[in-house]
Amino acid sequence: MKATLLLASLAIASVVSAAGQVFFEETFSDGNWQDRWTISTTKDDLGVFALSSGTFYANKDYAQGLQTSQDARFYSISAPFTSVVDNSKDDLIVQYTVKQEVNQECGGSYIKLLPEGFDAHTFNGDSEYAIMFGPDVCGTQNRVHVIFHHNGKNFLTKKEFPVPKDTKTHLYRLTVHPDQKYSLQIDGDVKADRVALEDHWDVYAPRMIADPNDKKPADWVEEERVVDESHKKPENYDQIPRTIPDPEAKQPEDWDAEADGDWEVPEVNNPEFEEWEPKMMVNPAYKGEWKPSEIPNPQFKEDPSLAHYRIGGVGLDLWQVNSGSIFDDFVVTTDKAVADKYLGRWKENNAKEKELVAEIEAKAAKEKEAKEKEEAEKLEGDARAAADNTFGKKEDVEAADGEDKMNNKDKKKIDSDGFDELDELEDEQPEQNRHDEL
Template sequence: MKISTAFAALGLASTVAAEVYFKETFDDDTWSTRWAASKHRDDYGQFKVTPGKFYADEKTSRGLQTSENARFYSLIAPLDKEFQHKDKPFVLQFSVKFEQNIDCGGGYLKVVPPGVDSATFHGESPYNIMFGPDICGYDKKTHVIFSHKEKNHLIKKTIAPGSDQMTHLYTLIVNPDKTYKVEIDGEEKAAGSLAEDWDILPAKKIKDPEAKKPADWVDDATIPDPEDKKPEGYDDIPEYIADPDATKPEDWDDDMDGEWEAPKISNVEFKGEWKPKQIPNPAYKGVWIHPEIDNPEYDASEVIADYTSASLAFDLWQVKAGTIFDDIIVTDSIEEAAAFAKETYEVKKPLEKAAKDKLDEEEKAAAAAKAEEARLKAEAEAKAKEAEAAEKVEEVKSEEAEVKEHEKDEL
């Protein structure tokens, strides 16, 4: 009976289907029925849906693009149903295209708990996870931030984002055992444990506040050799001497300028400050190590990242707009996210590259044509000026001839 029950349970578990909690491609105009704009500020930047200047396909490459420079942006959309992270993987995946060749701005998403009002959502509103690229000048990173007890904890690793103008795919996987993986364009960039790569929990051990280094502890590994003596005459060698090649200027007036002194130069024979050589310290006890004790604030049973999530949100600042977000999915299946990436990002990637190369060639040709047009225009203007100058010369010569002819007639 127990065996049959076990097999029944196993069969039931194997039939549990992967679940998708949110999927967004922006391929049609229904996206605006899912995403709500915050009213926390009255000067938020506007999003628009577009495939951008270069793309794989005009329809399937449509994404949500920031459109106004130096603006905050805010949008929030509910998941199809609340996601309990505790007993299954949490996977967030989306693509980001910094088409504007971004100088400073965010490209991340926030995973938001229940109870946050979309109308008042803003940068200080609580969130469970923040994930995605953030670039400002030379500071380029991929944020992976987890909230715990109303405090946001940043990953201790540095994960370089895709920072060119092409589309890049960002995937965050958080497993029930609190291990994680970050992938960019399908390649693993970071992996490990939430307990180790974030300072979410207090340290297991702390330095014993009652322990003090003994007053007689000797931690100098070497001491000056008492047998080493300074050489005779060492201090008689000056660091600087009068320049022997310097001569008194001819216009130097002792009464006016004072007594002349040759400028000083470094003395090549100067040996510097004398110090006795070092020898091992016989009293050396080694490096004192502060004893540690169990941290009373550490609780091994404390649970981290067991969130309930209800929404996804954009909460961004961008100096130069133009970032395009696309192909967002939230699921409890790593395989589901990988399949979605295969049918979206992987299909579009080579086509987008070809489109970008074509656009670059067109822009290069247009720039060359413009430069040639400017050269021909400048050349024509120069010739016109030369002709105008020659014409004026002829006019002057004609006027001079008329004057001479008039003078001849008067004579």
């Protein structure tokens, strides 16, 4: 199914070839992806890529992509284009999808467009790239990167584009226009539309700067509000004391004037006293905050080569704490119709994926509820058993006490009977002695 869709998209590309060119397409629809992609040899412990559709999918063939499979690893892999991209005259569209089934604590899912003639075997994090584009999440950082390389420097965008944080497949599209503007879409939603690069990147010195020779006029008024001179202090205001003797204070009965001195009434705030401040009014002479006039910046120089590249391939150079990212449906083209074809397929899949995720979440919620109910019933049963056990022990103790009491009673009876027999023997003993004497 996926191969059929790929052939259909290629057919469309050939029909509209006059409108643009497709430099790279990858849907991982066959088992020969390793013939097209090269794993870097710069590290011995790089993470392993594998084909996977993930743990859930609306369409297994469509969902199959290149997945990171090991946690806490670096990943480095690249693939060449069918021909070198020169985007100096046409819109360059870069588009791909990412599915992150596991919550990413810290890791990137971005791609790098690599310059003509790049070495796939030595490709690593220090390798030069033309554009870096895609999601990056680490701690509080959550942004879709768009980084342009220019004159030996990498320029990060000042604009924040949050990464969608769920387990569904998401589509990212970057369009670089030849007039030094760009457009950005996430899941088909426009985030930036033909915005000048210099508005979101500090690629140039400012076009205008403050005139260093412009001085603030001596009579320039910057005070926005002034005292209202018509507001006068009341005539008797200064006669109102701030504090007064406490009318409720009384001299302690044990106050010793000779030892403690004369008793003085403590002071309290005067309720009739209020701070007086003159009213403020809008300054009629206010001219606003003074700023020097601006002049053209002699350091500004527009570079017609900005964001114009000769690109030879695409690479994934990543660090991921949590693996499981599935990359798919790469397309690099100057033909918008081809990119839109992939977007249409994504929308169809996304609708089904939403339904599937809703079912999965509903099932998980139901299982959680059942488990919580089971645990609650178990706790209740354990509590009941503990109570029964305590009650049983109490009955055993009471029974033992009763038995002890009965034993004690019998013992007393035996002891009493013994004493009676002893008394009888003692009564008989004198009589016996008399017979012995005779």
